[in-house]
Amino acid sequence: MTEAHEGTADPRLEAEGELSMARLALDGGDLRHAADHVATAITFAPALPEIHELLAHLARHPQGGADLFPMDERVYLGTVVCRGHVLASLGDRAEAVRLLVSAQCHSPGHAWADVPWMYDPGLGAALPPEAVCDAIGRLLGVAGDPVPEAERAAFAPFLSLVRSAIAAHPGHAMLLWSASILVRRLGDTDAAVELALRSARIEPSAFAAVALGTAYRAQGRWAQAEQAWRQALDLEPDNLAVHTDMAEMLAEAGRPEDGLAWVEAALRKEPDHPSAFPTACVLRFGRDGDLAHLVALADHLRARPDNAHAAGALARAAHGIPWVGRYVGPTEAVVNMLHQSLESVDGTGTPELTVALYAPEPPSALLAFVRALPGSDITVGDIQPPDPRYTVPEVFGGDRLEPVRRRLWDFDGTAPRPNVAPPSASAAETMRDLALRTWQHPVHAYDEGVRLAGLGLTDLLGVLVHPPEPPMDEPGVWPDWIRLVQIWACLGLTHYEADRPWHGSVRRRALVDLAFGPEDWVTEAALFALVALAWTHPDDRADIAGLVTDRFHAAVEAAGSRPVTILDSIAHLVLATPEVEERVRAFAREVLAEE
Structure with a gap:
């Protein structure tokens, strides 16, 4: 799937320009070029009503329909989105949702599905619950944990679909625990707990227990989270990912030694487990401060560059450590004098100063001073060996x-x-x-x-x-x-x-x-x-x-x-x-x- 055209100052104007070209092509009977312009327009303004009006016209046209937006080997993102909306207008909502999910996964920051039909309360009933579960699973692959506040609006149409699916299929256990994970990441921890509990009552499973434990953890309810994950391990004793979840939660709850015991138990079963090993490295580093643990984690990540859990764990652990997660700032007297002199002029200009240092300072510090305050002069006192x-x-x-x-x-x-x-x-x-x-x-x-x-x-x-x-x-x-x-x-x-x-x-x-x-x-x-x-x-x-x-x-x-x-x-x-x-x-x- 190729990228959308972006980077313009006014995306709406770009979209309207493409729509004008589409109408000209349509007036000339060239539906293919009209469709191409609409596909470009939708990448600039996915929810613009005029785009969807023209898509509806192309869908109903005798020579139109979904084939105007073919799924070629290298398909354009706008083509995928348009095909999805056309199929929805023609009644194939399951395939339409699948295509919009694909677009969302490819470019998660855009609201590709923010259209009225996605908010239809009857949409969930029109889809098999398995299709909704598949959509949730794919979205979870790109959604943050949690999803940043600024990015949540893009997922709102899919959240509406999930809620309508739950209303239509209230006894589908997999749908409930899948939905629990998604709504938790989108900030609704109360709903996440309720959905996971419902799933567990209908059909006890490790998935439901894990979802419940994760929802409790998001609320800071440590004891309930631990109980839920112990239930998950009763159902799946060899689920080492749950060992990792338990360890991280216990560390967060102020019990790092208990947490370390959980991941070390997992590592006795699988010494290089992709979740347990990174977490163990971080907890060991937290225990004794020895950076050798983070170096070991870096070695693990170098051998497994696709391990997102390891990458995130290393970044979080290194954050703020001098010369590991950040550089050490300058401390020289001449730098302090620079900042003091700039504060004293209140932004009204840059002074020219004569500075006498009693001892030499790094040449780069002196360079910074004279580049910041051109015309200044620095003298240095005696040089001690x-x-x-x-x-x-x-x-x-x-x-x-x-x-x-x-x-x-x-x-x-x-x-x-x-x-x-x-x-x-x-x-x-x-x-x-x-x-x-x-x-x-x-x-x-x-x-x-x-x-x-x-x-x-x-x-x-x-x-x-x-x-x-x-x-x-x-x-x-x-x-x-x-x-x-x-x-x-x-x-x-x-x-x-x-x-x-x-x-x-x-x-x-x-x-x-x-x-x-x-x-x-x-x-x-x-x-x-x-x-x-x-x-x-x-x-x-x-x-x-x-x-x-x-x-x-x-x-x-x-x-x-x-x-x-x-x-x-x-x-x-x-x-x-x-x-x-x-x-x-x-x-x-x-x-x-x-x-």
Whole structure:
């Protein structure tokens, strides 16, 4: 099924324009082209009465009917919707509903069925209850749990159909428990409980018990939910999905250990169960805070990318965790001064300031300040060793650290200047379009970074110190904008010549150079890119854990004699890195506690 034409400023005007073309074709006796224009019009305004008037005319026309909207191999969405409405007007409401359900599943956010005949109280009686159950099952495959408030109106016609079917078939147990699930997702938990109870009284089943337990859970009635799911397991002892439901409900009710016992019992029967394993990982993480559980979940998801339960569980668990579900924001004094100065002018302009820093701060922080407040001047006081302007191997020496071959920053005294050329205009625009994207977890960040795989190494390095203008005209966004540009550029580097082995690759060399170069926000961005690689490439985890550990130790050593503004961020990166030794992780937690 191909997509509808969308993206216009006024969909109704587009629909009316297509209807005008349809009438012209109809006046010329060309029903086929008239039908094509109506099919296009309905994708812009599915409920427009004029469309349905013309559809009714095409349905009654001697050369018309449903064949004007054929179900070819690559059928157009508007054709499916029109065929459904034509069939309904010709009396074949079962097939009409099936087609509208198909359209709804293909594009759930549109009200394809919002027409009077779908609200006919007699519609449910005209359809076999099995057909309604099938429709509910397909809709549940695309409906959120729960359906967001803004999207519920699109499902209203189908909810009307379900209610009329229940009135016509009050003793159909499957229809009742199926309806219970749908109405619960659409926000009516009282009706969901009542329907599930009716189904269980007519024909006790695990399906009815599960629907009842889920409805009770939505109401926060934990004891009743547990009782219902125990009844489900009495009927189907090996239903491991119910074990998972029970575990999540008990955790939500404040009994995580009891919940973990349920999924662990399920895993003893099926160690890699698609529902129980993700839930177990999340509950274990909630118990001890060890990100290794979420890494295990990411490994599970990588092997089973279609596991929606695993994907949702990982996203929810990672949410808000520094450098796992979000980036760590800037903390430098110069950034604080930037925001304070912008607040003081109350939006009346951007001041030009002279700022004296008693110690050096990351070059990217200074760049953010002068890009936000052009004409400002920054001076830096004495530099305490170890000198942040030099690369880590230069400062600390020794054979354990790899030499840095690429330096993004050079310095005129204490004033930083880019040491690489600006990116091409097309690369800057590509980055500008991408940089505001967020990620759910490191695997998602790595996958999204592939959008930059087409950029060359020179462009990816150039954009780190020559960031494009942000899409919003607000000076205060510059610090976070630069950080995001740098993060995504480094994620793009993880895909540079990705077909080459990691060891000895240009992408590894480049990321190591950035991570161990002059102390900067780029350091954090490169380390995060390494973290994302570790989450997605188990064979490279030991190497990356060693790199992150070395950079952390260097930051800690430097912090013994001078401020290191990125130290707490690097400590969070340590905690986000798979296979870092526990003693190093414990040290990172101590650093964060002190900070």
